[in-house]
Amino acid sequence: MAKKSATEKNARRQRLAARFANKRAALKAIVMDRSLAPEERFEAQLKLNELPRNGAAVRVRNRCEVSGRPRGFYRKFKMSRIALRELGSLGRIPGLVKSSW
Numbered sequence: 001m002a003k004k005s006a007t008e009k010n011a012r013r014q015r016l017a018a019r020f021a022n023k024r025a026a027l028k029a030i031v032m033d034r035s036l037a038p039e040e041r042f043e044a045q046l047k048l049n050e051l052p053r054n055g056a057a058v059r060v061r062n063r064c065e066v067s068g069r070p071r072g073f074y075r076k077f078k079m080s081r082i083a084l085r086e087l088g089s090l091g092r093i094p095g096l097v098k099s100s101w
Helices: 003-034 039-048 081-089
Strands: none
Touching: 003 039
16 A cells, blocks of 8 residues: 555645646647747746646656555556456456466
């Protein structure tokens, strides 16, 4: 199990990223638009810098929903490899076929 503080920090980052997604996307569109005046693009860059850093989607870490483990993460199942193997062996994941050799 991951530390409670790590999973809570990641959850807070997800909430912030969701809240600022539209504003961040609009400002980034202005910054990347080469047809606008440089002053206008610079102003948009300054406003973008004023937004909280944890509001960026890049800072959100994929974590297992079962254990909170950050590594060995399968996006399709939203689980780590360890939790996936355990639950798959028990037959609790629909569509997952257990195999051994």
